[in-house]
Amino acid sequence: MTTAGDVALSALIGESVVMREMRDLIQAVARTPLPVLVLGPTGSGKELVARAIHAASASQGSLVCFNAAALTDSMFEDTLFGHVRGAFTGAVSDHTGLLAEADGGTLFADEVASMSIVAQAKMLRAIETGEYRAVGAQRDKRSRFRLVSAANDDMRLLVTEKRFRSDLLHRLAGVVIEVPSLAERRGDIPALARHYLTLESGRDLTLDDDAAALLAQRHWPGNVRELRHLMALVAALSDTRVTMVALRRALSLRLESEIVLAIEMPERRELSDALERHGWDTESAADELGIHRTTLYRRMKRYRLTPPALASHMYDAATQ
Ligand SMILES: Nc1ncnc2c1ncn2[C@@H]1O[C@H](COP(=O)(O)OP(=O)(O)OP(=O)(O)O)[C@@H](O)[C@H]1O
Numbered sequence: 001m002t003t004a005g006d007v008a009l010s011a012l013i014g015e016s017v018v019m020r021e022m023r024d025l026i027q028a029v030a031r032t033p034l035p036v037l038v039l040g041p042t043g044s045g046k047e048l049v050a051r052a053i054h055a056a057s058a059s060q061g062s063l064v065c066f067n068a069a070a071l072t073d074s075m076f077e078d079t080l081f082g083h084v085r086g087a088f089t090g091a092v093s094d095h096t097g098l099l100a101e102a103d104g105g106t107l108f109a110d111e112v113a114s115m116s117i118v119a120q121a122k123m124l125r126a127i128e129t130g131e132y133r134a135v136g137a138q139r140d141k142r143s144r145f146r147l148v149s150a151a152n153d154d155m156r157l158l159v160t161e162k163r164f165r166s167d168l169l170h171r172l173a174g175v176v177i178e179v180p181s182l183a184e185r186r187g188d189i190p191a192l193a194r195h196y197l198t199l200e201s202g203r204d205l206t207l208d209d210d211a212a213a214l215l216a217q218r219h220w221p222g223n224v225r226e227l228r229h230l231m232a233l234v235a236a237l238s239d240t241r242v243t244m245v246a247l248r249r250a251l252s253l254r255l256e257s258e259i260v261l262a263i264e265m266p267e268r269r270e271l272s273d274a275l276e277r278h279g280w281d282t283e284s285a286a287d288e289l290g291i292h293r294t295t296l297y298r299r300m301k302r303y304r305l306t307p308p309a310l311a312s313h314m315y316d317a318a319t320q
């Protein structure tokens with residue numbers, strides 16, 4: 001019998017040794033209650049891994065996802081713990097938080113490295129005891145959920161820099177699953193390319209061997225996501241066969257991949273808009289975004305957002 005877990009695991013394409021081992025590990029840990037920390041570069045498949053863990057856990061509950069980078073401290077509490085009617089102006093009815101929704105299921109906390117110290121303290125208590133208090137409530141509530149979190153930063157470095165609590169990191173990382181970059185599993189590239197050619201075009205397209213070989217040699221900073229996007233483009237330019245000529249043309253129609261990667265990120269757009277609005281005054285831009293200034297610096301660095309008059313070494317220093 002094919003289970004939902006098998007289906008979710010087979011969505012993780014790749015027959016390389018690292019991918020096989022990763023699927024085995026997911027299967028082995030899925031049925032335990034251990035919290036899982038999924039680490040890996042952007043576009044490598046961390047969210048797919050989280051979904052596979054939930055599906056293979058055979059849990060009857062739901063998979064509830066939230067992105068920690070998108071929540072300010074006050075939103076964090078409200079979103080996760082909920083509120084009771086009258087807790088604040090505008091709280092016209094009770095609001096169930098994500099922790100309650102995840103009861104009996106899985107809570108997927110994405111981009112945990114971006115959590116502020118305040119949010120980290122709140123999260124620690126909730127996962128340590130399973131107890132939390134809705135905003136404005138008189139009593140604690142309890143939720144039993146399986147926690148899966150994901151990050152692409154080096155969490156150990158954040159701990160040494162005192163930006164992430166080590167006690168929280170230990171709680172999150174009952175098991176660590178490291179998702180390899182595409183460059184670490186080049187052998188999987190032709191199969192992934194063929195899969196996404198069909199999926200993106202809805203047609204049966206063949207990929208010439210020399211074109212597949214070229215794909216396998218490339219550098220993929222955006223990992224599987226970048227390969228998928230390229231396949232959508234080359235499919236649109238091809239009839240029944242993807243030739244080397246069509247592939248080169250598709251590649252020439254894209255900006256240098258790292259730039260594309262940056263442009264595609266909605267978060268980058270949000271940051272650059274806020275910075276523009278505030279004349280690159282990072283303090284007021286960070287205020288508007290509801291994030292700490294150091295977080296803003298770190299993201300500016302990640303997305304290569306360079307203030308017109310500020311040399312990059314200055315914000316390198318500021319993020320130390
Ligand atoms: N092993 C894989 N097999 C098939 N598709 C994959 C695989 N890994 C990733 N993908 C696809 O690549 C895209 C990006 O994957 P996903 O969103 O899981 O990445 P991520 O690691 O969470 O990235 P980010 O850090 O940017 O959030 C999705 O379309 C996903 O379906």
Ligand SMILES: [Mg+2]
Binds near residue numbers: 046047110
């Ligand atoms: Mg993700």
